[in-house]
Amino acid sequence: MASPTTLDAGTTPVAPSGGKTFFGHPRGLATLFMTETWERFSFYGMRALLVLYMTASTAHGGLGMKVALATAIYSVYNAMVYLLALPGGWIADRFLGARKTVAVGGAIIMIGHFLLAVPFEGSFFVGLVFIAVGSGLLKANISTMVGHLYDGPNDPRRDGGFTIFYMGINLGAFAAPLVIGTVGQSVDWHLGFALAGIGMALGLGQYLLGSRHLSAQSSVVASPISDAEKGALLRKAGLWLGLAVVFYGIVVLSGHFTINWAVWPLSIAGIAIPVVVFARIKRDKDLSPTDHSKIRGYIWFFVVAAVFWMIYDQSGSTLSVFADQNTKLSILGASFPSSWFQSLNPLYIMALAPVFAWLWVWLARRAKNPSTTMKFAIGLLLIGASFLVMMLAMAAASGGHKVTPLWLALVYLVQTVGELALSPVGLSVTTKLAPAKYASQMMGIWFLAVTAGDCVAAIIQLGLGNATGSTWYFASQGVAAIIAGIALVMYRKNVIKLMGDVH
Missing domain, CATH: 1.20.5 (Single alpha-helices involved in coiled-coils or other helix-helix interfaces)
Structure with missing residues (x-):
């Protein structure tokens, strides 16, 4: 999900003024832009190699895992990154402030990547824990710090600043598989992981050097413990x-420990935690009947988003395995590593995001802009359709045939269009439906949909075992997503009624 990770909570700090600017924006934006670019470079580069390394045979330097276990580990790891964003924000608010928390998070991420570079299986899993923890600390706070650079939510430069920051995310995500993926697959897996660590080190170094340009608000501990x-x-x-x-x-x-003793509990916890969070909100007697109605409406969007991310986040797992094992890795006679497919999504986003921003405005002027509910349904229908395309691609690859890379190019295109229909709208509707009491927490709750979706994917992958990545595997999830999308369309009037004055 190469998109902004959180939103500013609406404070109105005094931004740094005077001196040089960055494309007309506060100089601190350059610091945060480059930090996020390098962090995304390290994250997506490592992610492009992760499942390929785990499934590669030991003779080829990998861990020799079965596809089902490797993809489940990947799904749980991705889920934990988003789950840990909640305590990451809390640590900044209660202990360190956003500026120090991001610095600590970046350092932990860097250490994690270098641990992956050590050719020892135990170090590999410890490294994943470090990267997940560090990402949770960084993701929860760096976008908030962008908001701190401006004179409140009405600063006319604010939207443009987040747009520039958004481009940094996707530039890093685009370049990472081309560089780190190539080194990891063509030279040495661990050298690729080390290169990800160097990328994070560069990002952390320039963050520390440029931190003087950041807003003083970013150092404030909002609610000291x-x-x-x-x-x-x-x-x-x-x-x-x-x-x-x-x-x-x-x-x-007792000699019974296997990696499943970690994967299964984390998968179950990733599904249970959102349930507990919503149950706690529903029991809150301080909320008005209107607030409770909006929360019931929001649960629909949350569940739909979880189904969406369950499929979407398999781009680096089951789709990565398909690219490596079932796809011709050449175009017009030029060969390329399978990890390069991971650059398609950020490339599509950079090309299509401005188009979608224009499209929604153009439709609104003609009173034809789809409702939030319909945009979510469109996203769900498209993500389901992408796995039906994967079903056809897998069928075409039966018997050991290598299929054209255009299959995956089409799949990633359909998924990206679905993401642009759902993800930005999800961020917006979360802020609109949030009760005042939970205004800051709701953005973290929104990202729990990613956690829940990835954990469901992990359970499916562990449960199906060798059937993971089969024609039936893609078909069943694609059909399930489409049925859910149709159900949302059919019940959209009920959802809209629950939303009250939010449209």
Whole structure:
């Protein structure tokens, strides 16, 4: 999901003024732009190699995992990145402030990539944990810091600033598979992971050097934690950590531990946590009947988004395996690594995002702009259609045939159009339907849809085993998404009624 990760909470800080600008914007935007570009470069470069490395045979330097397990690990890892954005934002608000939290997150990510570069399986999994934790700290705060650069939400430069920042995300995501993917697949897996670490080191270095250009608001701890709260938190954290250590210690000492003992609990937790969060909000007696109605409407969008991300985020797992094993890796006689397919999505986004921004305005002027509900349905129908295309591609590849790369180019195009119909609208409707009491938290809750969707994908992959990536695998998920999209269209009037004055 090469898109902005969070939104500013609506504060009105005083932005730095005077001196040089960055395309007419505060100089600090250049610092955050380059930080995010390099962070995305490291993240998407590593992600392009992840499943390929895990499924490669040990003779070829890989881990020799089965496809189902490798894709499930990938799905859970991706889910944890978005789940950890919630505590990442909380740590900035209560302990460190956004500026220090981003610096700490960047350092942890860098260490994680270098751990992946060590040719030892244990180091590999520790590295994934580091990258997930660091990404949660960074993702939750860096976009908020962009908002801090401007004089409140009505600053006329604000939207343009986020657009420039958005381009940094996609530039990094586009370049990463072309560079890191090539090195990892053609030279050495671990050298590719090390290159991702170097990219994050460059991003962190220029962030630290350019941090003087950032807003003073980014250093503020919005709601400092009290000593009493800190003590209670440490006791609870220590209790849960102790229980986990004892439990897994018993499993390890008994000789029963496998990676499934980590993947299954995390997958279940990634689905259970959003359920618990919504149940807690629904029980909140401080909310008005209108707020409760809007939350019920929002749950529809959340579930639809979870189904969408369940399929969409397989671009780096099942689709990556298909690219490597079933696709001709040459065009007009020129060969290329299979990881290059991961550059298609950010390329399509950079090309099509301005078109969609213009399209919605053009339709609105003619009173034909689809409702939020219809845009979500369109996104869901398209993501389902993309897996039906994958069903046909897999059928064409039966018997060991290598299919044209145009199949995957079409799949990624359909998915990107679906993303542009759903993802930006999801960010918008989240802010509109959020009760005032949960205004800041709702954006984190929106990203829990990614966590839930990826965890469902992991459970499906573990459950199906060798059937993962089969023709039936793609067909069943594609049909399920299309049925869900049709159901949303059929019940859209009920959803719109729950939304109240939000359209």
